Structure formats: structure tokens, C-alpha cells
Amino acid sequence: MANKRCLQPVSVVVSFLFLFIFSFCQVTFGHAVLIEANPPLNSQVEESPAEIRYVFNERLEKRLFYIRVFNEHGELMTDDQAQMSEDQREVSLELPLLPNGTYTVTYHIVSADGHPVEQSGYLTVGSSSQQPSSWYMLNVVNQQNHEGVSIDRMLYYAALLFLTGWLFWGIFFSFQEETNEATYRQWLQRFRHFFLFSLLITGGLQLSSLLRDWGIASLIPELSKSLWGWTWLISLLLAASAYWILRKTKWIDALWILLLLVIEGLVGHAITFSPAFLTVFIDIIHLVVATVWVGGLWFFIVFWKSARREMIRFYPLFSQAALISILVATGSGLLLTFLFIPKWSYLIKTVWGILLIVKTALVLAVVLVAQSVRTKMKLNQVDQLERLLRIDFSLMIAIVIIVGALTYVNPLPQNKPLYWNEKRPSVHLMTQITPKAPGDNQISVHAKMVQADREVKLVEVSLVNRDGKVAPIQVPVEPIDSEVEEIGDAFRAQGPYLPFAGNWTIEVRVRDSNDDEKMYKKDFTVY
Incomplete structure (x- = not known):
């Protein structure tokens, strides 16, 4: 019954997070844009x-x-x-x-x-x-496939943090009773299986995608020369070696943890941002402190009932480490956010930013719960800690899920071509800006008069910067031949008419053969 009560808040949190994350499944997943x-x-x-x-x-x-x-x-x-x-x-x-x-x-x-x-x-x-x-x-056609954010990534990060965190505390904390040591080794074996399984699944899905485009003969030599291929292979070797070398010597355990987290840092978001050395280093520090917190909290969950005296002895060590971990995680997280995104306003414009805000709120909740636990321990009210530990565990699971999603979601908002279809009683207008990014763009307009006795006489296009940085930019669209009669007369221009990022409006003026003129506007943002 106690275990069921413990899992109730976890199931609620996990269900909510999966609904929240996958409700964004069509939005800006992937990295290179x-x-x-x-x-x-x-x-x-x-x-x-x-x-x-x-x-x-x-x-x-x-x-x-x-x-x-x-x-x-x-x-x-x-x-x-x-x-x-x-x-x-x-x-x-x-x-x-x-x-x-x-x-x-x-x-x-x-x-x-x-x-x-x-x-x-x-x-x-x-x-x-x-x-x-x-x-x-x-x-x-114009659908960009980023492989999405998937459960396998979340499971992989959960397995990574649980295994390294469990092993970390096994280095610094020794059990006084053999039965507790045996329980520790059982959980270590489970986490080994979990990590190896998640690594094989994640790599297998990646390889299946690459095989579809390359074939086995071409893929093997290409993988041997790629960063992802090497890091995945080394991770696989470390996962296999965990069954033989861990829990023999503490320094080997520490080196194994460090190698695994360094490899993970080399294939995360950080490697794609400049300066790469700094961002990767900060990301590794972020992973280390997350490992400390996740592993220590799971210690409490596993041993609180069966080895309470051991956990009371463990608490001062974990409490100090958890406080430092949260402070360092907050600082490193802020630094990474500053290095990843050029504007803080982007936080509310991307899935990555929204998830980061949710994660930050959950971390604040962890701080409040930790303070309550610390107060109960000082007052020697250890019998009242079980509920707080369940809440803390639920928050931990939620944060781990979000971390798994964050690793696969682009921190930056993406520029996508503008496709604007305007149907009015007098005219049908189709406008396209490709790629709708700073620099050279192709701007095309198709205009067709609804009334059969009228024709398009003139089309004028201008781009207005709503941030007020420059005066309106006139786009010299020229008529072009179009054999597709149903989309009307075609006009096009190509050039650097979107010189920089910002908030823009495209204005299209259409004059018909009776010299009646209408103007149509469409707002958009260039990142």
C-alpha cells in the first residue's frame, strides 16, 4: 500500500508532462535550421x-x-x-x-x-x-523532418542520471549493514540494464533513419568518421564494461562516471554553440550536479523504510551536496541559456523556452520541499518526512522528463517560409516569402481578380519594419510568365529585402483595370 501511495503523485505528474510535451510535437523539434x-x-x-x-x-x-x-x-x-x-x-x-x-x-x-x-x-x-x-x-512537401522528440530520449536521460547518480553516492557513502549493500548492488544492476537498453534503443532508432538514406555499405565508413558514431560506440563500450569494472575500485567508478558525462556533453546542444569549449564544459558541470541530486534522492526513496538509520546518517552529506548542486545547476543553466539564445524574449516563443520555464518552476518547488525536509530533520520529526519525500521524488521525475525533452528541442525559434493566402470578394491573393530569413529572399505574388471583366493592372509590394529601424522597403516585383491560369497573374522579386531580424509587415497593393486599388497586409517575424 505504501508503494502504491508513493507512486500516485508520480503517475499524475508523469501523465501531465507527457500530455504537455507531446502537445507540441509538431513544433520546432530538431536542431540545425x-x-x-x-x-x-x-x-x-x-x-x-x-x-x-x-x-x-x-x-x-x-x-x-x-x-x-x-x-x-x-x-x-x-x-x-x-x-x-x-x-x-x-x-x-x-x-x-x-x-x-x-x-x-x-x-x-x-x-x-x-x-x-x-x-x-x-x-x-x-x-x-x-x-x-x-x-x-x-x-x-515543405515539411521538415527532425525525428521529433521521443520517449526514447527521455528514457535515455533518465537511465543516464539514475545510473551515474546511484554509482556516485556508492563512492562516497558506505553502508554499515550487508543487507543494505546487497540492495544497493541489486539496484545498480537494474540501472545497468536500464541504461544499456535505452542506449541501444536510442542508437537503433538513429541508425534505422540513417540506413534508410545510406544503406549498410555506405553507412559503416561514414559512421566511423562522424562524431556521433564515435561517441555512441564509446558509450556502448562503457555501458558494457559497467558489468565488469564497476564497484571494484572507487577511482575507476569516478572515472567511468566522468567519461560517460563528458561524452554526453559532446553530443548535446552545447557542442553546436560558440565558444564550444565553454558551452560543453558548462553543460558537463550541469550534468554532474544533476547526477548528484537524482542519485541522492533515489537513495532516500529506496532505503527510507528499510534502512532509516542509514538514511539519517546519509542526510547531512546529501543535504549539503543537494544545496550546492541546485545552486550550481541554476548558475550553469543561466549561463547556458545566455549562450544559447540571443534574446530572452525567445523563451516564450519556442518549446525549448517553455519547457525551461516549467523546469525552473519545478526546481523552485524542489528548493521549498528541501527546506521543509531540513526543518523536519532539525526538529527530529523524521516520521513526517515520507510525504515530503514522495513530493520531492515526483518533482525529480518531472524534471528528468523535461531534461530529456530539452536535449532534443531547438533553443532558437525557426524561420519558416511565409505562405499567405488572402481571399477577398474582389481578388484572390497568394504571397510567398522564401526562406523568410535575414538576407536574400524570393518574394512572389499571385493575384487574380474575381470579376471576369477585370484584370490585374499593377501590383506593388513593400516591407515595413514594425520596430521602426528603417523606412519601408519597396520590393520591385516584376511580372513573370505563368502557365498556371488558376493562380492568376504572377509577380516576383529576389534580393536582400529583409536585411535583418525583427518584426515585419508585408504590404501588397493591387490595382485593377478600372484603377480601383486595394491594399492587403500581413505581419510576420524574422528571427
Whole structure:
């Protein structure tokens, strides 16, 4: 009965968190984000481009990337391999002369932290009646696959923290009774199994995604040269060695913990931000203090009833370590947030920021519960601690789940192409800005008059910076030939008309053959 009562608050918290996290499952998961594309995805060019070039917001894995171009028959247009720039942020592919037509362009890259990102879109060369509408592309093709945030990542981080934390306290605390030592070893064995299982599942899912695109013959040599491949293999070796080398010598246990956490730091968010040495170091410190807190609290949960005297002796050691851990975790978390995001306002614009705010609130709740536990211990009211320990345990599980999600969610808001469909009684307007990022963009407008006796005479486009930094920017859209009659007259311009990030408004003025003029506006944000 006691165990059931202990699990009740845990099940409530876990259920709530899974609902909360997966309600965002379609939003900005993954890491590397496309910030510049030339030519843009889902665009039309007059002549065959010499190359396709994609620039990302962070450093990429040196291996396991490609750009492929297919014609309408699914035939590959070039066998040449894509090339990566020295700073590992840019991928390009030289193209042969492409005849007029519509092509499918697809790319696949792996973030430096090991997370795959892939996307497809169309490229129309010249005028083509085969060009799909922007709205079809929005819903069917222009979907960026980031592999999502998944339960396996949460389980992996839970296994990592529980195993390293349990082993950490086994180094610094010795049991006086053999039965408690035996219980400790039983739980250590369970955590070994849990960690190895979660590592195999996480790696297996990653490998299955890569196998789909590369095949076994090409994948093995590529993995052997990639950071993710090496770190996963070393983690697997450490997980296997845990069955033979742990609990023999304390310094070996400490070195094993340190190696595992350093490897985890090398494939987390921190490796993709500058300066990488500093961000990785802070991230490792953050992992160490989380390990101390999770392992110590689980000590209390396991041994509180069966070895209360041992836990009363353990409490002063854990209390001091937990206080230091929370202080260091708070400081390192603030530093990482400062290094990860350029503006604090981004915290409320991304899933990563929202989860971080929730995690911060839970940590504050942990501090309050810890203070209550400390007060009860000072007053020697140990019989009243069970409820507080259940609450603390529930908060710990919630925080571990959020940490697992945070490792797979992008800290930065993403720029996505603007697709704006405006249907009014007099005109149907379709406007597209691609990639809708600072720098070079393609802006296209399709306008069709509803009344058959009227035609589009003039279309004017301007971009207004709502932050007041610059005067309105006139976009010199020019009429282009379009063989797709149902989407109306087409106008397009390409250039650096979005010079910097900020809040913008696109204004489209449409004048018909009777010289009646209407203006339509759409607000958007560039990050």
C-alpha cells in the first residue's frame, strides 16, 4: 500500500508532462535550421542555377549529408556529391544544365549534436505548367523532418542520471549493514540494464533513419568518421564494461562516471554553440550536479523504510551536496541559456523556452520541499518526512522528463517560409516569402481578380519594419510568365529585402483595370 501511495503523485505528474510535451510535437523539434537557401526551396528561377547552396544556423556533422535533385520521372539529375564548407555550416551541390521543368530537391544533414534533419521542396526552372501551388507545397512537401522528440530520449536521460547518480553516492557513502549493500548492488544492476537498453534503443532508432538514406555499405565508413558514431560506440563500450569494472575500485567508478558525462556533453546542444569549449564544459558541470541530486534522492526513496538509520546518517552529506548542486545547476543553466539564445524574449516563443520555464518552476518547488525536509530533520520529526519525500521524488521525475525533452528541442525559434493566402470578394491573393530569413529572399505574388471583366493592372509590394529601424522597403516585383491560369497573374522579386531580424509587415497593393486599388497586409517575424 505504501508503494502504491508513493507512486500516485508520480503517475499524475508523469501523465501531465507527457500530455504537455507531446502537445507540441509538431513544433520546432530538431536542431540545425536552414537559414539561407540559394535558390530558395519551393521557388522558380528563369535559368538553371549553377549550384544549390544551403546555410544552417549551427555547425553540422562532417559526414552523413547530401543534396539530391530529381526530375518529374524520379531520375537523379547528377551523381556528384554535395560539398561542405570549412566552418561546417554550408552545404552545396554543383548542378548540370537543367532543362525547363519542375524538380524535387531534397537534403539530409546531421547536426553536430547527432540529430538528423531532412527536407524536400520543389524548384521550377523557367515557366512550367507542372509547378504545384504554394499551398499544396506547404502541406505536402515543405515539411521538415527532425525525428521529433521521443520517449526514447527521455528514457535515455533518465537511465543516464539514475545510473551515474546511484554509482556516485556508492563512492562516497558506505553502508554499515550487508543487507543494505546487497540492495544497493541489486539496484545498480537494474540501472545497468536500464541504461544499456535505452542506449541501444536510442542508437537503433538513429541508425534505422540513417540506413534508410545510406544503406549498410555506405553507412559503416561514414559512421566511423562522424562524431556521433564515435561517441555512441564509446558509450556502448562503457555501458558494457559497467558489468565488469564497476564497484571494484572507487577511482575507476569516478572515472567511468566522468567519461560517460563528458561524452554526453559532446553530443548535446552545447557542442553546436560558440565558444564550444565553454558551452560543453558548462553543460558537463550541469550534468554532474544533476547526477548528484537524482542519485541522492533515489537513495532516500529506496532505503527510507528499510534502512532509516542509514538514511539519517546519509542526510547531512546529501543535504549539503543537494544545496550546492541546485545552486550550481541554476548558475550553469543561466549561463547556458545566455549562450544559447540571443534574446530572452525567445523563451516564450519556442518549446525549448517553455519547457525551461516549467523546469525552473519545478526546481523552485524542489528548493521549498528541501527546506521543509531540513526543518523536519532539525526538529527530529523524521516520521513526517515520507510525504515530503514522495513530493520531492515526483518533482525529480518531472524534471528528468523535461531534461530529456530539452536535449532534443531547438533553443532558437525557426524561420519558416511565409505562405499567405488572402481571399477577398474582389481578388484572390497568394504571397510567398522564401526562406523568410535575414538576407536574400524570393518574394512572389499571385493575384487574380474575381470579376471576369477585370484584370490585374499593377501590383506593388513593400516591407515595413514594425520596430521602426528603417523606412519601408519597396520590393520591385516584376511580372513573370505563368502557365498556371488558376493562380492568376504572377509577380516576383529576389534580393536582400529583409536585411535583418525583427518584426515585419508585408504590404501588397493591387490595382485593377478600372484603377480601383486595394491594399492587403500581413505581419510576420524574422528571427
